[in-house]
Amino acid sequence: MPGVIPSQTLTRMIADGTIVSATPVTPAQIQPASLDLRLGTTAYRVRASFLTGHGKTVAERLPEFSMHQIDLTGGAVLEKGCVYLVPLMESLSLPPGLRAVANAKSSTGRLDLLTRTITDGGTEFDRVADGYHGPLYAEICPRSFSVLVRPGMALNQIRFREGKAVLDDAQLTALHAEETLVDGTPHIDDGLGFSVDLRPRDDTLVGYRAKPHTGVIDLAKIAHYPAREFWEELHTDQGRIILDPGAFYILVSREAVTIPPDYAAEMAPYLAMVGEFRVHYAGFFDPGFGHASAGGNGARGVLEVRCHEAPFVLEHGQIVGRLIYERMAESPERLYGREIKSNYQGQGLKLAKHFV
Structure with missing residues (x-):
């Protein structure tokens, strides 16, 4: 298959x-x-x-x-x-x-x-x-x-x-009706659109910006480095932030997404016309990500954002990327978050596993 x-x-x-x-x-x-x-x-x-x-x-x-x-x-x-x-x-x-x-x-x-x-x-x-x-x-x-x-x-x-694995929009709409891929009304247009969350319910913390002059990170050390030594917290109560050219940000999607066991997904950038910034570096979503069968209840997509050329105003709810869903050739014997140690199942706004 x-x-x-x-x-x-x-x-x-x-x-x-x-x-x-x-x-x-x-x-x-x-x-x-x-x-x-x-x-x-x-x-x-x-x-x-x-x-x-x-x-x-x-x-x-x-x-x-x-x-x-x-x-x-x-x-x-x-x-x-x-x-x-x-x-x-x-x-x-x-x-x-x-x-x-x-x-x-x-x-x-x-x-x-x-x-x-x-x-x-x-x-x-x-x-x-x-x-x-x-x-x-x-x-x-x-x-x-x-x-x-x-x-x-x-x-x-x-x-x-x-063979052909990618779902078209009609197939994706049908899958959402069956599985509820995202909370709220889905934005389906050449994939499942997702937007940025700049109005968190309980806090004004919306993301992190990398500090420019830091020490070395040993990739073998997990939960080791104080986040404050490498990251500046971003707070807003206005539902928007201004991205600085060349700076790197960790933000989070407004939507909680689900990847059913028979599917995988890949994060892809949205139309370049919405702004000169990149919204992802790591883009694979495994079967079971955020899914109830793997102990999930929806999971946010973490956005790795780098702004280009000019300062850019990013506003709450702005669509910044899309998930491209693909069929599995068969259901995997191991699901994300269930049979394997998964650092980001059920995640919200979260830095890499190396930071406390």
Whole structure:
């Protein structure tokens, strides 16, 4: 059946050599509808981000851009504002008809770590061609904070698809009538629209803005760093804030969303005409996110926002993104928030798991 490949099929793909790694893939890497990808032992500081291009390999292009090589074995700092290329532990040997898309993990996006996957012969970031055979690389650019990384850490994840998986608006409307995908009246137009919450019920805290001069974040340390040392609280009782160009914000959607067990979703930006800002870095929503069958009761979407060009007024209820729903090829044996340890099930406004 066409659709997104579930966890139990990912396990079979590892066993049959479709997903390859010299270091065995661990069960913790297998998510309901995606696979976490691990950093290898070496990082390359590069002059600029690049795409490989048709008929060329990353290894062939790397000497054009590489500045120096970094051994990650004992831990190494990736510095804010620099671009790095890291070979990943996993590689692929996809059969015809199977393609993949990658994205940053939730905590990666909330740290403003721009992390994208590139492949040999690739002409797009985060897209793996039908039937691809070859290595995978992570391009990492820390935007707000310098970070300490080690081999085996997972900053991005990959999702596999076969055939047509995306629901059109009519199918999405029918699914909402059956499952109630979002509280309130749905805005369905090329996906399920969601808006920003700038009028919280019990407080004036609406979000956080990254501080410009902070210490290093060790990605292995969970619930360790005082939030006040890295983030400035944003308060308003007016239902609007002004975004500063170049600043990074953590905000939250007004709507609580649900992903039923037979579906997955991906966050996509809204029309560029609504404002020059980006609203997401990490975009996968697993089956069971916010769903009652996985212990949820709806969950807000955390928005990772960066403003471009000019100051921009963001107002309560303004639609800033959309969720693209996809069918699963079959129901996953593991759901988000139930069988796996999920840091963000039932979330509201929440920073990355590294902060107290």
